[in-house]
Amino acid sequence: MEEFITKFGGMLIGILGSGLAAVLCCVGSAKGTGMAGEAGAGILREKPDLFSKALILQVIPGTQGLYGFVIWFICIIQMGVMAGTAVGMPISVGLLYAAACLPIAIGGTISAIYQGRVAVSSVHLLAKQPDSMGKGVMLCVIVEFYAILSFLASFIMLIGVSSAAK
Numbered sequence: 001m002e003e004f005i006t007k008f009g010g011m012l013i014g015i016l017g018s019g020l021a022a023v024l025c026c027v028g029s030a031k032g033t034g035m036a037g038e039a040g041a042g043i044l045r046e047k048p049d050l051f052s053k054a055l056i057l058q059v060i061p062g063t064q065g066l067y068g069f070v071i072w073f074i075c076i077i078q079m080g081v082m083a084g085t086a087v088g089m090p091i092s093v094g095l096l097y098a099a100a101c102l103p104i105a106i107g108g109t110i111s112a113i114y115q116g117r118v119a120v121s122s123v124h125l126l127a128k129q130p131d132s133m134g135k136g137v138m139l140c141v142i143v144e145f146y147a148i149l150s151f152l153a154s155f156i157m158l159i160g161v162s163s164a165a166k
């Protein structure tokens with residue numbers, strides 16, 4: 001068992017951390033886009049001409065899933081999982097990779113859900129004032145800013161881990 005942990009422990013911890021970044025962000029995005037889609041479907045029965053505007057508001061909370069996926073991809077490439085060179089990675093390095101994925105895993109998930117809530121409110125605003133699309137998008141963009149900060153934090157941390165691991 002000790003040999004297994006020594007050989008695969010670091011890689012497994014890194015894969016777990018990067019996988020959580022992708023999965024949690026996708027869960028948050030699914031929740032956010034789902035809520036916005038439900039609100040959009042509610043107004044389309046009476047105002048089908050608002051479909052494209054409602055669709056834009058629905059898609060916005062989905063970006064966090066993309067951010068989580070990008071961090072996952074960068075992480076597994078840097079760890080050498082795709083090249084098969086991650087075996088034997090020290091547990092301490094695996095922990096560094098997992099820690100680098102935490103900002104987007106947490107920030108991306110939470111911001112996607114809250115951005116979905118803002119998108120729902122923006123869809124309701126759109127139903128009453130179809131010309132207020134820009135206002136709704138701007139409200140969603142404010143939440144997006146924090147998802148971008150989370151993404152950048154993970155990205156910069158991954159650069160640091162990559163340098164430290166060499």
